[in-house]
Amino acid sequence: MSLFSDNIRYLRAERKISQEKLAESLGITRGRYVKYEDGTSEAPYEILKSISYFYHISIDLLLSVDVRKVPMDELLKLEDNRLLxxxxxxxxxxxxxxxxxxxxxxxxxxxxxxxxxxxxxxxxxxxxxxxxxxxxxxxxxxxxxxxxxxxxxxxxxxxxxxxxxxxxxxxxxxxxxxxxxxxxxxxxxxxxxxxxxxxxxxxxxxxxxxxxxxxxxxxxxGLSDRKQEVSETESVKEMFLELKREINELKNR
CATH class of the missing domain: 2.10.109.10 (Umud Fragment, subunit A)
Incomplete structure (x- = not known):
């Protein structure tokens, strides 16, 4: 048995859905689905994605977290079944x-x-x-x-x-x-x-x-209250602006 097998069996039981009904929703046979739930076969990506969408829970959690321990009502649900x-x-x-x-x-x-x-x-x-x-x-x-x-x-x-x-x-x-x-x-x-x-x-x-x-x-x-020093780039910029002002003053004389 795997964490994924435990999770999908638990989620199905929580929804009170039969294996046959779930398999039909996934577009596969009951016999094929049973193998994922008892851990004798690994679900391919497309099936993982379908199960993820069916339960509105991310693949990350299905594969790596015991969902029985997760307070589902306290999770932020994001679009496209991304990480919860x-x-x-x-x-x-x-x-x-x-x-x-x-x-x-x-x-x-x-x-x-x-x-x-x-x-x-x-x-x-x-x-x-x-x-x-x-x-x-x-x-x-x-x-x-x-x-x-x-x-x-x-x-x-x-x-x-x-x-x-x-x-x-x-x-x-x-x-x-x-x-x-x-x-x-x-x-x-x-x-x-x-x-x-x-x-x-x-x-x-x-x-x-x-x-x-x-x-x-x-x-x-942050902890520091150090005064931010003027960067070299800003210093050069100020220098050119000052030079421009001086040139304009000379032109207006």
Whole structure:
């Protein structure tokens, strides 16, 4: 038996549906379906997708989480049966924000689909953010000033690539690089060009197929009150503007 077998048997029992009726809904024979439920055969992708749509639950959860332990009424349901995100609320009904600390950053790639992992994260509440699903991620390095190492970036969950906008900053959860916070430079078909605000770091491409999650920047939680220094680029820009003003003054004399 497998976790998937246990899950589909449990879900069918909860719905009080016979194996024959479910198989008919999936467009397969009862004999074929029974093999998936008793674990003697693995379901191909198309069947997984059909079962996912039938129960309105993501394939991630069907394969990797014991759904008997998941409070289904407390999950955020996204379009197209994408990953279901656990939601916890305070006594006033405001959504809590899960914060991924530095020590849990490495584990997020394997735990982002696990409600128990998400539940174990620290929670904060920021009612001024309004509606949406929010999560906090740690910042490392100096690639995105003025956000410093140790700061937390709070992002709003973006449901699809069509929701991203050039010029805005996002937390990208990718298979290869994990958690990265970058500015979107150019949104191409199936590829995103991202860049750091620190010009020392070159821009690079991220394949859409490599992206697990996208969170749009909403606010920053940091400890430093250091005055932001004027960048070299801004200094040069100011120098040229001043020179232009002086030239115009000479022309008007």
């Amino acid at each position: 995100l656990p939601i916890t609320v305070d006594k006033y009904g405001e959504s809590f924000i899960e914060v991924v600390p530095h020590k849990a950053k490495a584990g997020y790639l394997t735990g982002y689909a696990d409600p128990e992992f998400i539940e174990s994260l620290q929670h904060i509440s920021l009612p001024f953010l309004g509606s949406g699903k929010f999560r906090g991620f740690p910042v490392e390095g100096d690639s995105m000033p003025p956000h410093e190492d140790g700061s937390i970036i709070v992002g709003r969950y973006v449901e699809n690539l069509g929701g991203v906008v050039d010029g805005k900053t996002y937390i990208f959860i990718t298979k290869d690089e994990g958690i990265v916070y970058k500015r979107l430079n150019k949104n191409k078909k199936n590829v995103l060009m991202v860049e750091s605000d620190n010009s020392f770091y070159p821009p690079y491409e991220v394949k859409a197929s490599d992206i697990l999650e996208i969170w749009e920047y909403k606010c920053n939680i």
